[in-house]
Every structure is written in C-alpha cells, then in structure tokens.
Amino acid sequence: MKISIKLEGYLKYKYSFNVLELNYPKPVTIRQVLKDTKISSADVFFIKVGDLMVKEDCLLTKSTEVKLFPIIGGG
Numbered sequence: 853m854k855i856s857i858k859l860e861g862y863l864k865y866k867y868s869f870n871v872l873e874l875n876y877p878k879p880v881t882i883r884q885v886l887k888d889t890k891i892s893s894a895d896v897f898f899i900k901v902g903d904l905m906v907k908e909d910c911l912l913t914k915s916t917e918v919k920l921f922p923i924i925g926g927g
Contacts, residue, residue: 853877854915855885861922863895882918883908897923 857872864870872889882901886893886908898921899906912918 853879853912855880855912856917857885857889857891858917858919860919861924863891863920863922866895867891876912879911879913881908882906882910882912885912885918891920895922896920 853876855874855876857874859867859870867889874885874888882899883893886896893908898919899908899910900919900921901910901912901916
C-alpha cells in the first residue's frame, strides 16, 4: 500500500521534501509513518487523511494521502 505524505506551511521548508511516498506491506499507524520519515510529532499540529482530521494513532489500512499541518505561531 502506498502512503503519500504532503507537508503544508513551514514544514515544506524545514524538511527536505514537499511530498514523499512510502510503501508498506501491511496496515501502519501515522505515528510509525512519522517515525520512518523522521518528522517530529512536535512540529505537527493537524493531521488530515482525506477530509478527516485524525490523531497519530490512526491506522492506515489502504493507500492514501496524509497531509501534515504545522503548529501555527503568532502573537
């Protein structure tokens, strides 16, 4: 199954890719995908799979696109 990771906001500049595709032979959690791509969960505020906002423990069971949104700072 193919998992596409798409970075939004400043994450595009912090990490060396905008879109990354990973292949897994069996279902995988978003937490494991973040670990495999070396993306810190501290940098990620929202995770979207399709139109749904999910948590890191969401189990991905089919090929999909995961969008990662950064923590929004400001004052």
